[in-house]
Amino acid sequence: MKAVTGIPVLDEVVEEFPESKTLTYWIDPEVEGNAFAMQTIYTNLERGFKCAYVTVTISPESVISEFEEFGWEVKEFENFEIVDLYSSYVGFPSKCKYNANPINLEEVEVLMKKVLEKFDIVFLPASSIIDVCGEEALRCIKDWCSLAKSIGKRVVLSFVAWPYSKEVKDGIIEISNALVKVGGIHHRVILGYYYGLVKADWKNVKSRAILFKLVRPGGVRAYIPKILVTGPYNAGKSSFVHAISNRAVSVDRLGTTVALDHGHLEYKGFSIDLFGTPGQERFDPILRMLGKEALGVILVVDSTKPETFPRAKQMLESVTHFGLPYVVAANKQDLPNALPPEEIKRRMVLPNDVPVIPISAVKGEGVYKVIDALLDLLIWREGEDELEI
Amino acid sequence: MNMVEQKYQLIPGVELRKGSNVMIYGPTFSGKAMFAKSTFRKLINSNYGGIYVLTRETAEQLIEWLGNDYNPNKVKIIDCVTKSMTGEAKDTASIKRVTVMDLTGISAKISKFFEEFWRSGVKDVILVFDSLSTLLMYLNIQTVFRFLHILTGRVKMTGAIAFYIVEEGMHDEKTIVTLKQLFNGMIEFKEENGKKYVRFVSSLVKTEWFEIVVDENSVVIA
Ligand SMILES: Nc1nc2c(ncn2[C@@H]2O[C@H](COP(=O)(O)OP(=O)(O)OP(=O)(O)O)[C@@H](O)[C@H]2O)c(=O)[nH]1
Ligand SMILES: [Mg+2]
Numbered sequence: 001m002k003a004v005t006g007i008p009v010l011d012e013v014v015e016e017f018p019e020s021k022t023l024t025y026w027i028d029p030e031v032e033g034n035a036f037a038m039q040t041i042y043t044n045l046e047r048g049f050k051c052a053y054v055t056v057t058i059s060p061e062s063v064i065s066e067f068e069e070f071g072w073e074v075k076e077f078e079n080f081e082i083v084d085l086y087s088s089y090v091g092f093p094s095k096c097k098y099n100a101n102p103i104n105l106e107e108v109e110v111l112m113k114k115v116l117e118k119f120d121i122v123f124l125p126a127s128s129i130i131d132v133c134g135e136e137a138l139r140c141i142k143d144w145c146s147l148a149k150s151i152g153k154r155v156v157l158s159f160v161a162w163p164y165s166k167e168v169k170d171g172i173i174e175i176s177n178a179l180v181k182v183g184g185i186h187h188r189v190i191l192g193y194y195y196g197l198v199k200a201d202w203k204n205v206k207s208r209a210i211l212f213k214l215v216r217p218g219g220v221r222a223y224i225p226k227i228l229v230t231g232p233y234n235a236g237k238s239s240f241v242h243a244i245s246n247r248a249v250s251v252d253r254l255g256t257t258v259a260l261d262h263g264h265l266e267y268k269g270f271s272i273d274l275f276g277t278p279g280q281e282r283f284d285p286i287l288r289m290l291g292k293e294a295l296g297v298i299l300v301v302d303s304t305k306p307e308t309f310p311r312a313k314q315m316l317e318s319v320t321h322f323g324l325p326y327v328v329a330a331n332k333q334d335l336p337n338a339l340p341p342e343e344i345k346r347r348m349v350l351p352n353d354v355p356v357i358p359i360s361a362v363k364g365e366g367v368y369k370v371i372d373a374l375l376d377l378l379i380w381r382e383g384e385d386e387l388e389i
Numbered sequence: 390m391n392m393v394e395q396k397y398q399l400i401p402g403v404e405l406r407k408g409s410n411v412m413i414y415g416p417t418f419s420g421k422a423m424f425a426k427s428t429f430r431k432l433i434n435s436n437y438g439g440i441y442v443l444t445r446e447t448a449e450q451l452i453e454w455l456g457n458d459y460n461p462n463k464v465k466i467i468d469c470v471t472k473s474m475t476g477e478a479k480d481t482a483s484i485k486r487v488t489v490m491d492l493t494g495i496s497a498k499i500s501k502f503f504e505e506f507w508r509s510g511v512k513d514v515i516l517v518f519d520s521l522s523t524l525l526m527y528l529n530i531q532t533v534f535r536f537l538h539i540l541t542g543r544v545k546m547t548g549a550i551a552f553y554i555v556e557e558g559m560h561d562e563k564t565i566v567t568l569k570q571l572f573n574g575m576i577e578f579k580e581e582n583g584k585k586y587v588r589f590v591s592s593l594v595k596t597e598w599f600e601i602v603v604d605e606n607s608v609v610i611a
Contacts, residue, residue: 026516027493029492029493029496029497029536029539030496030497030499030500030539030543031500032493032494032497032498032501033493033497034493034494042527056490056493057488057490057491058471058490058494059488059490060489061474062488064473086490088596089527090473090490090527127493128493130530131492131529131532132528132532133492133536134529134531158522160493161534162492162532162535162538163535163538163539164535164540184500188507188547189503189504189505189507189546189547190500190501190503190504191504191507193510223396321510322508322510323507323508323510323512334448
């Protein structure tokens with residue numbers, strides 16, 4: 001059986017985790033990214049590979065209970081071993097067969113050679129090792145990866161991207177045959193998490209960002225972002241959802257929406273669910289219902305009806321209350337008396353950085369630009385079109 | 390805005406803006422921890438969300454101290470003690486337990502709590518980190534600095550107010566100087582002839598020393 005990453009979507013892209021390779025999870029320091037390496041290790045334990053898990057900042061007991069929280073009963077696997085660099089550091093006797101004090105790098109080097117020879121896949125918490133032993137430990141990590149390469153073993157690194165020196169970051173990139181970025185969607189707070197393949201030298205591919213959640217038990221699960229489409233009565237919300245969706249349904253009565261519009265969109269590697277609200281109602285309960293799932297809001301306004309802008313503005317207050325990023329779709333631009341986007345921004349007194357996108361929902365013009373603007377806000381940094389470290 | 394001064398006149402004339410990271414510095418038993426705790430209590434009682442990172446007492450001890458003021462919707466705790474001692478402890482939605490060296494765990498959990506407050510419409514948050522000195526017992530200053538660089542940035546970004554307790558006399562001068570770069574100011578405590586004092590120091594202001602009285606529940610200006 002071949003080794004794999006065990007991560008949804010990623011395995012379809014890279015197909016396998018070949019021997020002599022180092023796979024690195026490059027993790028945003030504010031994102032719980034440890035689960036990725038754990039999932040890779042557990043998946044391969046199940047496949048019969050001998051796996052070793054090195055711990056430096058967490059006790060072996062806690063490592064096991066973290067695995068167990070995800071439903072991964074590592075204790076039942078004879079092919080699993082923890083390499084304990086924690087206990088002697090904090091002054092406890094180690095209960096693990098493989099252990100050393102990280103203060104003594106030479107001792108650790110001897111131990112790691114043994115471990116690499118004995119096991120097929122070795123997990124190293126690269127950043128924690130550097131945190132505890134200092135930046136000079138990078139040299140050791142490099143040595144272990146080269147040793148693994150020369151004897152056909154695999155290394156899984158987790159690298160939490162604290163503000164380290166460029167040498168450290170470059171060093172990690174250099175030794176990584178595959179690099180997976182695990183990032184956060186930053187919007188004042190972190191609203192969601194994503195991962196994506198930055199490189200894999202055995203496959204000439206990259207993946208775009210995949211949103212994920214950690215499920216206990218379960219592990220890393222890709223999920224579909226939910227986008228709320230709101231705006232005043234008759235602004236064109238239902239038309240927008242229908243114009244953009246691969247499939248959509250609305251519950252309308254006499255031409256006005258009485259329940260949610262729902263549309264689904266496959267776009268730039270994302271699977272997105274759109275929810276259109278009825279224009280006449282307060283939508284707080286709906287936002288509350290979508291709760292943690294909602295990632296952003298599209299506010300549709302009728303560009304020919306400035307008298308509805310105060311209502312639109314009022315709706316934005318709820319959106320900001322829930323802390324979500326938003327873009328404004330200036331609809332009905334096909335009509336002669338439509339106000340231009342800058343004018344709408346001015347009249348609604350919107351902050352400068354809020355994108356106002358001119359669209360015509362009935363003609364389907366500009367509608368994808370709205371999604372682009374929101375994705376830009378959520379995931380890509382300025383000018384960035386694919387994942388970068 | 391001048392929230393802390395309006396609601397908590399410990400140090401006259403001190404304005405703590407939202408997004409401030411403040412070091413709480415002084416010798417052992419000078420009232421630092423009580424100052425942080427009682428400010429925390431005052432603020433959660435005026436609709437702030439609270440995040441407490443504990444390295445010297447357990448979540449249960451803080452909850453007991455808070456008594457009726459404890460509300461799990463408003464008080465989120467990161468307990469770095471229990472797990473280091475017993476290894477066995479269940480997390481809840483509002484109490485997370487990690488080992489004190491697990492900076493990644495602490496960082497991810499704080500950020501999750503910020504998200505929860507943010508999404509539930511709670512925009513004012515007080516964070517107390519008690520204490521950085523414990524972290525520095527296990528980890529070198531470079532590592533702690535990198536961790537704080539990210540955390541103080543998040544506090545600034547969300548407009549929260551954060552207190553970080555540092556023990557005087559436990560660290561060398563260089564460590565303190567390095568830490569100070571991260572903070573907007575310092576609330577400093579001292580003890581002299583059996584009396585306790587507090588003052589505020591930043592690059593812009595330095596107040597006089599005010600005498601304080603510290604008991605089990607509060608710190609007040611004498
Ligand atoms: N000319 C023009 N008409 C539009 C456009 N978009 C929507 N409309 C018209 O505006 C009217 C309302 O459109 P809907 O999509 O039902 O608007 P809504 O916001 O869902 O309305 P409610 O659910 O009742 O709040 C319909 O008659 C649409 O044909 C547009 O881009 N241009
Ligand atoms: Mg509608």
